[in-house]
Amino acid sequence: MIFEASRAKAVDKLNQFVENNLSEYSKLRNFDFGPDKRSNISCLSPYITHGILNELEIIDKSLKKFSFAKNEKFIQEVLWRTYWKGWLELRPNVWSDYLIELNNLRNKFKDNQNYLNAIEGKTDLECFNQWVNELKENNYLHNHTRMWFASIWIFTLELPWQLGAEFFLKHLYDGDAASNTLGWRWVAGIQTQGKHYLASEWNIKKFTNNRFQNIKLNESAPPKVSEKSYPLIKREFNNPQNIEDENLLIFENNLSFEITDFKENKFKKIYLVSNNNKNRSIKLSEKLEKFKSLLMEDQKQRLKDKSIDCEAIDISEIKNIENYYGLYPAVGENLDYLNSNNIRINFLYRNLDQLAWQYCNKGFFNFKSYIPKIISTFN
DSSP states (O other): OOOOSOHHHHHHHHHHHHHHTGGGHHHHTTOOOOTTOOTTSOOOHHHHHTTSSOHHHHHHHHHTTSOHHHHHHHHHHHHHHHHHHHHHHTOTHHHHHHHHHHHHHHHHHTTOHHHHHHHTTOSSOHHHHHHHHHHHHHSOOOHHHHHHHHHIIIIISOOOHHHHHHHHHHHOTTOOHHHHHHHHHHHHTTTTTTOOOOOOHHHHHHHTTSOOOOOOOOOSOOOOOOOOOOOOOOOOOOOOSSOOSOEEEEOTTOOOGGGSTTTTSOOSOEEEEEOOGGGOSSOOOHHHHHHHHHHHHHHHHHHHHTTOOEEEEEGGGGGGOOSEEEEOOOTTHHHHHHHHTTOOOEEEOOHHHHHHGGGOSSOHHHHHTTHHHHHHHHO
């Protein structure tokens, strides 16, 4: 499986999926046929995470092919990331508390053989070991497999979910603070208190076409318990009425300026802001760092092709720039750096996020009832 760091290739992948495979998505999406047989899913998430494609252009393309009723499951899956981001924006302490817990656990488990066997793919479970190697080699796992992986990590290997979430963020091309952290919390049973996800032998066998045998799991473990609660924080995501002729900062989650809501605004200069491992709490794998770098280069070239003045900088160089706006980077490592270094930015928020995040105050079941309204607003 190859993810090419290019918007042109991402658009090609989107078009091919919609034309050839979208019709069977609802029926086949839960099957993991192996890393070389991914036609049953879109594999667009690495491009959505980095803003190479956005949710609305994907949904629009799908609706030009099929009706909403035919597309509903696919559209819901596309908007899960939007929902998770909004949920975390309203409860940002979930992320900051996670990093504190993670830092404490690292020292405790750095020499733990069970943990080392897990991240090296040397457990007694063939399926888990293969998924570890697949993650490191392809920087991607099927969504259903991520659920199995997390469940095995937490309930069969009995390792802290925080370390598993870190392992994913180190390697996944589509990893982000919201989807990853909240997904692991959900499997553990602390995102929705008392409701966890337990992987089962029959389910893994069925949805992998019996590719694995001797899957001995803990299928009766109780959910994890957390005494922490996170009340909603009232936040406003407003854009300035008049966006003046200033500089613009773009972070790694918005790397297609030409499809943003601000593409018609005239900025003096666009700065593409990278964040290397020395500034990150969770150190990324070399392959993931390279992927992000190539996506930055692709955006830089596309801007230059449109004669837009742009420059790639490290996040530590923002202090040398004056008079700027910034496309909002969302809760995560980039925002952490800005806050910890007292860098104040006039953020610009996507229209989709401004609308959708107000419906992220409850669970996804509530959110999805607003999806038709969200879509109709932009179509």
